[in-house]
Amino acid sequence: MQMSSSRKVVELFYDVVSPYSWLGFEVLCRYRNVWNIELRLRPSLLGGVMKESGNRPPAMVPNKAVYMQSDLNRLAKYFSVPVCFPENPFEVMFEKGSLNAMRFLTAVSEKEISGDVMLERVSREIWKRIWSNDQDITLPESLSEAGLKAGLSASEVEELLQLYKSQPVKDRLKHTTEEAVKHMAFGFPLTVCHVDGKAEAFFGSDRFELLAHCIGEKWLGPQPDEQTAKI
């Protein structure tokens, strides 16, 4: 990996189907300037990671599913991220999934529209659909809506809707997912900090304090700021 600046590079591997990824995403976006890190957003496929690692979704264990809902509600409130469970979480997570959405985000990433800014915005809009408003994220018109809301032009959306079905985009998503697996991912989010030539991987959205310690910074709590108002 090319280190383009002297700032510490922090990669976030995520999938919009994962609500814990949304928490990690918002917190790292907030801390980007506080910690002066170069945050690299890496849209990946959770399904691929689960398959490769032989893991199974936590919600398959009934007590975990119950706990996860209460845990997420508490965390969402604490971190000021408007996570709201869809009416049929199993259908949303396991039947409909996120393949198209993650291909769409990969296409956004490929195009590098306004650097990573558009990738961040479109990711957030898709999360708001699935994990806040219980809206579809599988159909082209859903992705189009999210893209327009994020500030893409109609022609950019049109182009992305062609691009996201292309082989290079499919390959790139697969490749990013494989990279996560190389960092021993078994779920998302996976945050990889590059410190002194070493990669330190953190799973989940509950190691921020340790992550800060690892990059020589301080954890200062949820830090909801003007970023939050934008969600």
Next chain:
Amino acid sequence: MQMSSSRKVVELFYDVVSPYSWLGFEVLCRYRNVWNIELRLRPSLLGGVMKESGNRPPAMVPNKAVYMQSDLNRLAKYFSVPVCFPENPFEVMFEKGSLNAMRFLTAVSEKEISGDVMLERVSREIWKRIWSNDQDITLPESLSEAGLKAGLSASEVEELLQLYKSQPVKDRLKHTTEEAVKHMAFGFPLTVCHVDGKAEAFFGSDRFELLAHCIGEKWLGPQPDEQTAKI
């Protein structure tokens, strides 16, 4: 449950086979006075919880096992708890297990020697054996050694070694484990905070900040103090 004081009651369900439980145990022992909580130690059986909840050990997923080791090493250092992986963690965790140790701790709890003080000390000595010094915790002589090191008299140890095989102690361990399952446990540690007549359950050793928030207190980091020197 009878609330015997006006302090907030926090229960910790744990098993010495679980290294994450050790972290949770030490942190809560340190914060007992900082937060002015009534900490109730609840020795339970992880194996029973896994079976009841249909969960399987995280280490069964190879990437999780690798991650767990690096995660625990980082956390142990950060929290100043001398966790050190045994040479054969699978044998220690899944073959030898903790049934005798948890029955012994249940007997200590039953006897209420010096309130909960002895339960805390003996738990710590057993954790040091299994998760710091790679020593046995299944044989009576191992439990005896831990008990003596914790400050029990030889006659107290003798009595406990009779008591821990008795039906009432077996039943009590089973009952405590069932209580944990009622709180939707699928693993340990499980911390249950009783606030305004409501029980809030937190799984793992990575929700201290949220837990503090839940009981109206502040999380101040690892807080290694004179307690730590004693480990």
